[in-house]
Amino acid sequence: MDQLQCMNCQNRVPQEEAKLFAGVLVCSTCHMFAERLYRRSELELNQLLRVLQDAIRIAIIEGRLTPMEGGPLDEIPKQELLRNVMMLQEKRDAAKRRQGG
Numbered sequence: 001m002d003q004l005q006c007m008n009c010q011n012r013v014p015q016e017e018a019k020l021f022a023g024v025l026v027c028s029t030c031h032m033f034a035e036r037l038y039r040r041s042e043l044e045l046n047q048l049l050r051v052l053q054d055a056i057r058i059a060i061i062e063g064r065l066t067p068m069e070g071g072p073l074d075e076i077p078k079q080e081l082l083r084n085v086m087m088l089q090e091k092r093d094a095a096k097r098r099q100g101g
Contacts, residue, residue, distance in 0.1 A: 002014075002015040003015065004018045004025055005025075006018075006025065006026050006027040006030055007024050007025055007026055008024075008026050008027075008030040008034075009026075009027060009029070009030055011027050013025075013026075013027045013028075019031040021034040021035065022034075047089075048085050048086070048089055051085065051088050051089045051092055052085050052088060054092075055088045
């Protein structure tokens, strides 16, 4: 029986039990951990997108949607965009806490 090595924990894994995560060979335990981390992060990113969509919707309703400084959207650094989305999420969470929800 051929054994392979998990790229993460370095444990030996029987070939038939080895799994791939994003093209990397791992044991079933590391695969489960990687999948859970990925799925949780995917849910959090989707939640951030919903927050951003809601903030844009509210800005449109209130007539506050204006072009961002610095030109077109594709010129805005991703870190700045993510920072703004996180700030919106924090404001939303704080508002929910104040409302008791």
